[in-house]
Ligand SMILES: Nc1ncnc2c1ncn2[C@@H]1O[C@H](COP(=O)(O)OP(=O)(O)O)[C@@H](O)[C@H]1O
């Protein structure tokens with residue numbers, strides 16, 4: 001228990017950083033109703049872009065902005081594949097993900113791993129100073145929640161929500177649903193890249209594979225947040241906050257099961273299964289309800 | 302107000318499922334016309350309305366709304382001229398959004414959507430006032446999710462959203478067919494009220510021949526993608542359901558095959 005408690009700050013910091021990623025996933029998965037797999041590549045793009053730029057002497061803040069924009073560009077590519085090429089969203093995301101694999105290697109100069117020492121550069125956060133890491137990532141998360149709360153309260157934000165909720169209705173009310181999907185994908189991937197840029201600083205390196213399976217972690221954070229806090233967190237800002245808490249809880253649980261002796265390589269399987277089960281629950285509930293009402297109808301007849 | 306000229310639409314061209322849905326439609330509506338549309342199953346009634354809305358491009362012909370050729374415009378760009386209510390009450394509103402949010406989406410139809418706050422307090426007061434016209438008590442539920450409303454309430458809300466911007470053309474596609482008789486009557490009454498009060502040009506598909514006769518100033522009958530009967534004025538007022546059935550048999554050489562239509566005779 002003692003070791004567990006003392007090991008908490010690390011997962012909390014990591015959880016907040018992945019919570020930012022999860023808020024990006026929230027935009028596509030929950031608001032637009034699109035499963036966007038681009039993010040597995042974008043996370044790495046954000047990380048390597050930041051490391052290479054900072055190692056090249058750029059100011060960290062500026063490098064983060066550029067990492068964010070690189071993520072936006074990746075989202076735009078998926079958006080174009082989806083809306084202009086008519087490719088199903090999942091496949092469009094996979095295609096961009098593959099493109100990003102090559103792009104990320106280009107950015108690193110074909111190295112699979114690029115280091116970024118906190119001793120040499122003025123990074124915003126690092127695992128060497130966990131309380132600062134938690135503070136900085138929490139500030140980022142708070143700012144992002146505030147901006148997203150504002151954006152999705154605007155006319156444009158509402159039209160994005162309508163696009164995800166009912167495309168027929170959206171178009172009948174003059175909303176360009178294709179454009180909106182692109183805007184959503186751009187913003188989502190921008191956030192994911194930003195999260196990657198924070199993660200690279202936190203761990204002191206960026207890795208070509210740092211985003212592998214990211215979508216699963218993002219979904220896990222969103223779903224854990226909804227399951228545990230959905231009943232109390234109704235407001236949109238609180239729903240986003242729930243995703244961040246979901247990320248924290250995810251990392252705390254991971255730390256716990258690792259300390260209990262689980263093989264780290266089995267983690268991905270465990271995460272994927274947990275997400276599969278939680279995605280299945282609402283479906284099973286619906287089936288059960290239908291079967292029940294079906295029985296009632298037949299009972300009446 | 303509306304001019305449809307020589308419009309053809311075939312679905313799944315060149316496959317075994319090829320279906321000629323519209324076979325040369327010519328139709329002109331004057332401002333203030335309220336046209337009811339009847340016809341058998343698969344006659345092309347919905348396809349006609351969907352063509353006007355731009356749900357899909359037509360194969361041939363042109364569609365002009367209030368002097369604007371919209372034939373090649375995408376659906377969302379034609380929306381500013383149109384108000385629509387679908388048959389399915391789920392189709393016309395965003396279930397996960399609030400009543401006031403849905404209304405504000407409709408209120409901005411044809412406007413640029415920017416980074417201004419989506420709903421102002423002034424609008425809220427206006428929405429409340431509009432909702433009270435429905436007489437369904439929705440004016441006190443501005444921040445209820447639309448998904449929680451009944452089918453009839455949703456359809457009435459969709460109707461309100463369709464007319465709140467004074468469309469050039471209001472299109473109703475069997476919009477009461479999915480409702481119970483009492484609710485259907487209420488929604489139909491509201492439709493009539495909004496059309497009259499705002500002097501809207503409207504097209505209403507219905508499977509109820511009585512409704513088709515009672516409402517509007519003009520009636521058209523469709524069969525196999527064509528308009529086979531077009532009647533207005535006094536002649537329309539004096540029609541009976543039996544006249545319509547006979548007309549259909551004479552003009553199409555077959556009995557009307559719309560089972561729901563016959564049932565509601
Ligand atoms: N999107 C579509 N794809 C293929 N066939 C369609 C489509 N929409 C309508 N049809 C076919 O076109 C014909 C006309 O349909 P519709 O206009 O819906 O008839 P209705 O007069 O009953 O509203 C029908 O045979 C229908 O099956």
Ligand SMILES: [Mg+2]
Nearest residue numbers: 346347348475
């Ligand atoms: Mg129809």
